[in-house]
Amino acid sequence: MALETRVLQADEWDVWYDHLELAFGGVPESSEERDLYKSLTEHERSLAVWDGDTCVGSAGAFSFRLSVPGGALVPAAGVTMVGVAPTHRRRGVLTSLMRRQMDDFRAGGEPLAVLTASEPAIYGRFGYGTGTYSLAVDIDTTRVRLSVPPGTDELRLRLVDPEKALPECERVYAELVSRRPGMTARQPLWERLALLDPPSMRAGGSPLKCVVAEREDGAVVGYARYRVKADWDLTGSEGKVLVNDLDALDPAAEAALWRYLFEIDLTWSVRATKRPVDDPVLHLVSDVRRARPMTRDSLHVRLVDLPAALEARTYGAPLDVVVEVEDTFCPWNEGRWRLSADAKGEARCVRTADPADLELSVRELGSAYLGGITLTSLAAAGRVRELRAGALTEASRAFAGDVAPWLPHGF
Numbered sequence: 001m002a003l004e005t006r007v008l009q010a011d012e013w014d015v016w017y018d019h020l021e022l023a024f025g026g027v028p029e030s031s032e033e034r035d036l037y038k039s040l041t042e043h044e045r046s047l048a049v050w051d052g053d054t055c056v057g058s059a060g061a062f063s064f065r066l067s068v069p070g071g072a073l074v075p076a077a078g079v080t081m082v083g084v085a086p087t088h089r090r091r092g093v094l095t096s097l098m099r100r101q102m103d104d105f106r107a108g109g110e111p112l113a114v115l116t117a118s119e120p121a122i123y124g125r126f127g128y129g130t131g132t133y134s135l136a137v138d139i140d141t142t143r144v145r146l147s148v149p150p151g152t153d154e155l156r157l158r159l160v161d162p163e164k165a166l167p168e169c170e171r172v173y174a175e176l177v178s179r180r181p182g183m184t185a186r187q188p189l190w191e192r193l194a195l196l197d198p199p200s201m202r203a204g205g206s207p208l209k210c211v212v213a214e215r216e217d218g219a220v221v222g223y224a225r226y227r228v229k230a231d232w233d234l235t236g237s238e239g240k241v242l243v244n245d246l247d248a249l250d251p252a253a254e255a256a257l258w259r260y261l262f263e264i265d266l267t268w269s270v271r272a273t274k275r276p277v278d279d280p281v282l283h284l285v286s287d288v289r290r291a292r293p294m295t296r297d298s299l300h301v302r303l304v305d306l307p308a309a310l311e312a313r314t315y316g317a318p319l320d321v322v323v324e325v326e327d328t329f330c331p332w333n334e335g336r337w338r339l340s341a342d343a344k345g346e347a348r349c350v351r352t353a354d355p356a357d358l359e360l361s362v363r364e365l366g367s368a369y370l371g372g373i374t375l376t377s378l379a380a381a382g383r384v385r386e387l388r389a390g391a392l393t394e395a396s397r398a399f400a401g402d403v404a405p406w407l408p409h410g411f
């Protein structure tokens with residue numbers, strides 16, 4: 001029987017999501033998580049592949065607005081819920097879903113698509129490049145000390161109900177979005193993701209707790225949400241602090257929150273897994289080795305409409321280069337483009353017949369797009385080729401950002 005791909009109807013959601021859970025191994029999510037994802041699903045942007053009345057394939061998209069270098073919020077399709085039934089794998093179902101999505105994103109005028117991958121090897125063939133990394137730390141707080149900047153002691157820390165403090169925490173989050181590429185402006189209900197707290201998500205720890213840092217005038221300037229995992233043996237307690245998220249508006253608030261987490265009694269370590277790679281905590285600790293830093297790929301970026309995407313961000317230095325782009329999956333992006341940016345960083349990207357200065361594929365542009373991965377490092381791996389001397393350094397400097405791009409949450 002031929003497979004049929006259709007837009008998801010609201011009353012098909014449960015069957016569709018059951019299929020997705022099966023594709024991921026069949027462990028059911030908590031009802032709390034499931035209900036939230038049901039509310040977040042954009043049905044008209046969700047695709048289901050049917051073999052008769054059995055759902056065998058799925059892919060969805062969220063309508064994100066992604067922060068890019070320069071602070072603009074750019075429409076980006078957040079690709080999600082991709083799964084193919086174990087009975088139907090390796091016969092092109094994913095490829096057909098990616099094809100349909102890419103054509104839809106283009107028709108809808110979204111210059112970018114982004115995703116977090118279950119396995120990083122899947123999406124390169126569709127033109128996605130790793131655009132951000134995230135940092136995990138597991139800090140031995142019995143040995144590592146923190147040095148804190150002036151102003152830290154002036155802040156008041158208050159333990160609050162995570163639900164009640166949500167509006168204040170969200171105000172802090174909203175202020176950070178335009179400062180850091182890779183973050184998404186909150187859409188309705190997305191703030192609930194950080195409050196999910198079913199026992200299955202606690203990793204043996206306590207229910208979620210929230211501490212806020214306040215200035216003298218009562219303004220909240222940072223927060224941390226975390227769990228404490230008790231662990232006792234014959235020598236006493238070896239508890240762990242498991243950080244869910246920590247966001248702060250200034251160095252004093254950042255340091256005050258980390259210090260609070262470090263000093264929780266009966267704990268020996270602080271673990272945080274979803275941090276930016278330039279997290280200030282790396283510079284606050286006395287012994288970075290004992291913070292056990294580790295990085296992994298996070299957000300994968302795909303330029304759907306190349307000139308619109310490249311013009312939507314700003315550049316850190318004036319630029320005038322011709323790039324020869326290979327993009328077999330989206331041939332409308334293929335060919336030679338002149339990218340020029342003025343002293344303010346504002347850019348124009350137009351087709352040209354002039355000789356190329358750099359040669360690369362759309363994947364490398366996706367990797368460099370948010371400013372965290374340099375074109376120079378990609379060239380060192382042979383993935384960008386310089387055809388005019390000096391063009392690589394010029395372009396690499398212009399694309400690179402001061403702040404590491406970061407997506408604080410999965411989706």
Ligand SMILES: CC(=O)SCCNC(=O)CCNC(=O)[C@H](O)C(C)(C)COP(=O)(O)OP(=O)(O)OC[C@H]1O[C@@H](n2cnc3c(N)ncnc32)[C@H](O)[C@@H]1OP(=O)(O)O
Binds near residue numbers: 088
């Ligand atoms: C954004 C997200 O939602 S990430 C979640 C992705 N989903 C999962 O990981 C759930 C478990 N896995 C699955 O459901 C499936 O195996 C999928 C979705 C990863 C792949 O679906 P399929 O329909 O089998 O893929 P399809 O047949 O279209 O394969 C296309 C190509 O990708 C390759 N490929 C497929 N899966 C993988 C993988 N896990 N790792 C590396 N390559 C892969 C195939 O070999 C094929 O290569 P080719 O073009 O050189 O022949």
